[in-house]
Amino acid sequence: MSSAVEAAISCSKVDVPAAPEPEEAKAKNAAAEHGGDAANGEATPPPPHCHEDEEDEEEAPKVIDLGPRVSIKDQLEKDKDDESLRRWKEQLLGSVDLNSVGETLEPDVKIMSLSILSPGRPDIFLPLPVEPNAKGVWFTLKEGSPYRLKFTFSVSNNIVSGLRYTNTVWKTGLKVDRAKEMLGTFSPQLEPYTYVTPEDTTPSGMFARGSYSARTKFLDDDRKCYLEINYTFDIRREWPSTS
Structure with a gap:
């Protein structure tokens, strides 16, 4: 076959533009994308979510369709x-x-208690629930001190997948720390679960001492939020008096 014939055949191939989508179909597709019913004009409300941090958007896990929840x-x-x-x-x-x-079908997780453990010190039990507009320092830690966090929580209704804890800390308006801990997947049971984080150490030095603001969240793989706490805490030269 000559090159001229090949050129003629290749030029005869035409990309046909898709027909414009009817307005009614557009409306149905838009409603379907938002989880609603176009015929009934109803929209399914999304599950509750925590306050979105920038890191949450960047680290959002890819959703894998495992079929309907059972x-x-x-x-x-x-x-x-x-x-x-x-x-x-x-x-x-x-x-x-x-x-x-x-x-x-939907799991339910209740955070029952939060506490801070530090060797040689009484455990610091943080009161729950936290008042929405509570003011003042929630707790005070000594600089350069080792500590661990202890969570007690209950799971009911169904299996919760990928339960995790995140904590973001700011000082004078600047983000200074972000921690993320995967707690795991848990099935419902009558007895509460207990989880203790690996040991960490509070910062030390003149610039480390002072007041901090923080946001703690507990959420799962579906980004369903079970608890979000906004609070302030202090790091001081010494532990506060326990008397």
């Missing part, structure tokens, strides 16, 4: 004739009370 009761009913699979599910879920979880 209640724990339905999970246990599936493949119930397979003895090995049934025992594996029971081991994974632990002592789940089916009467308490029922058919609920």
Whole structure:
């Protein structure tokens, strides 16, 4: 085949522009993208989210579609004739009370207590819930002191996946620290869970002492927010008096 014929054939290929989308179809597609029903004019409200920090947007995990969420009761009913699979599910879920979880699909996490542990010092128990407009210092730490955080929380209704804790700290309006701790995936149970973070050390020195503001959040893989606390704390030369 000559080059002239090849050129003629290649020039005969035309990209046909797509037909314009009808206005009605556009409306339906827009409603579907926002989780609503175009025919009924209803929109499904999004799940509760924490206050969005810049790091949250940058580190937002890619959402993997694992299909529709299934209640724990339905999970246990599936493949119930397979003895090995049934025992594996029971081991994974632990002592789940089916009467308490029922058919609920969404997990519920309640942060029951927060405390700060430092060697040689009484534990600092932080009161919950925190008043929305509470003022004043929530706690005071000594500079250069080792400490760990202890969380106690309960899980009900369904399995919570990728529960994590984040803490962002500012001093005089400048962000000075950000911590993120993955707590894990937990199934519902009657007894509360306890998690203790790895040991860390408070900063020290003249520029480290003073007042700080912070935001602590507990959220899961679906970015559902279970607790958000905005507070202030101090780092001083010495521990405050316990008397």
